[in-house]
Amino acid sequence: MQATVLLDARDIVGESIIWSGDEQALYWVDIGGRRIHRLEIDNGRHETWPTPDFPTSIGMRRDGGFIVGLTREVCLWTPGGGFDRFAVPEPDRPDNRLNEGRVAPDGSFWVSTMQNNLHPDGSPKAMDSHVGAVYRIDPTGTATQLTPNEYGITNTMAWTSGNRFLFADTLANEIYAFDYDQAARTIANRRIIVQGFERGLPDGSCLDSEDALWNCRVVGGAAVARFSETGEQLGLVELPVSWPTSCTFGGQDLTTLYVTSARFTLTPEHLAAHPEEGSVLAVATGIRGVPEPKFAY
Numbered sequence: 001m002q003a004t005v006l007l008d009a010r011d012i013v014g015e016s017i018i019w020s021g022d023e024q025a026l027y028w029v030d031i032g033g034r035r036i037h038r039l040e041i042d043n044g045r046h047e048t049w050p051t052p053d054f055p056t057s058i059g060m061r062r063d064g065g066f067i068v069g070l071t072r073e074v075c076l077w078t079p080g081g082g083f084d085r086f087a088v089p090e091p092d093r094p095d096n097r098l099n100e101g102r103v104a105p106d107g108s109f110w111v112s113t114m115q116n117n118l119h120p121d122g123s124p125k126a127m128d129s130h131v132g133a134v135y136r137i138d139p140t141g142t143a144t145q146l147t148p149n150e151y152g153i154t155n156t157m158a159w160t161s162g163n164r165f166l167f168a169d170t171l172a173n174e175i176y177a178f179d180y181d182q183a184a185r186t187i188a189n190r191r192i193i194v195q196g197f198e199r200g201l202p203d204g205s206c207l208d209s210e211d212a213l214w215n216c217r218v219v220g221g222a223a224v225a226r227f228s229e230t231g232e233q234l235g236l237v238e239l240p241v242s243w244p245t246s247c248t249f250g251g252q253d254l255t256t257l258y259v260t261s262a263r264f265t266l267t268p269e270h271l272a273a274h275p276e277e278g279s280v281l282a283v284a285t286g287i288r289g290v291p292e293p294k295f296a297y
Contacts, residue, residue: 001237003281006258007039007046011278012122014260015204016057016069016101018292019250026250026280027066028260029055032122036068038079039280041251052083054118057101059109062294067109069101071118074111074137076297089113089135089143096131100204102157106182107296109137110146112154112167124265127152127171134167136185139297146187156205158213160229166193166213168202175202175215177229193231199223204246206257209288214257216244224259224283237283240276242266249289257283 012032019026025040031054038047057069065078067086072094075083090096090113097118101111114132119125132151136144152171159165165180165187175194178187194202200221205213211229214237222242226235241261248258263271263278271277 001283003239003283005279006282007280013262013264015246017246017248017260019248056098059103060294062296067295069098069111071097087137087141087143099154103293103295105159105293109295114154155203158207160211170201173201206248218243254289257285
């Protein structure tokens with residue numbers, strides 16, 4: 001599988017890429033750049049909107065518009081409009097921030113937290129605690145904590161057809177599977193399915209129609225690894241960027257993998273030699289993905 005640069009976005013931290021089948025367009029956030037992107041695949045039309053602070057995730061809403069994770073708040077947003085506060089998952093943890101966020105199959109929005117690693121100007125801030133957790137936000141705005149506050153950098157959210165919830169801790173270089181009870185709205189029985197994989201560290205992921213996880217390998221991994229829902233490696237896609245961050249399936253038949261990347265912490269010398277860092281990539285996989293759920297609001 002050959003990856004090509006779709007857009008030279010120059011994102012500081014491109015993240016949370018999703019495919020809108022209704023619009024035949026991609027949406028994603030640039031955390032460090034404080035902006036949200038939209039790109040129409042057929043004609044290349046590209047738009048961006050500024051955000052009031054660091055945007056960390058984005059999901060589509062059933063009734064139009066989007067649900068967006070900012071630094072500490074989850075907001076409702078329509079392109080060109082304001083960001084209306086909807087939920088604050090951790091009001092009592094001011095040193096944490098939101099990170100991963102995704103709409104679940106039941107129409108809720110799940111977000112995870114981590115110790116804040118960003119200064120207000122976007123520069124790196126040292127981390128010394130593993131205090132991240134996973135939350136479920138329902139259409140009323142109620143946030144329910146699903147895990148203890150014990151994770152480093154929280155990443156990856158995927159729900160398999162076999163009722164597994166897949167999740168990762170970047171700092172631990174581990175991917176986990178939980179039993180997911182949609183009726184009870186709980187996850188349980190965590191086990192490690194991928195540990196110590198040698199290509200970089202786990203960042204964002206998406207599922208294909210075979211319940212395989214496509215996981216971006218950040219921090220020099222320069223690849224997307226494909227794992228079964230029980231952790232067996234099924235493939236590896238080499239990329240021309242060293243910090244791939246998030247991926248989604250899109251296109252007319254949902255067989256193109258779109259991948260965001262980051263320039264965060266990379267040296268000026270490296271960026272001069274590798275200007276494609278921070279771009280959005282496209283990979284024709286021949287494997288079909290699954291449509292992105294919409295938040296039930």
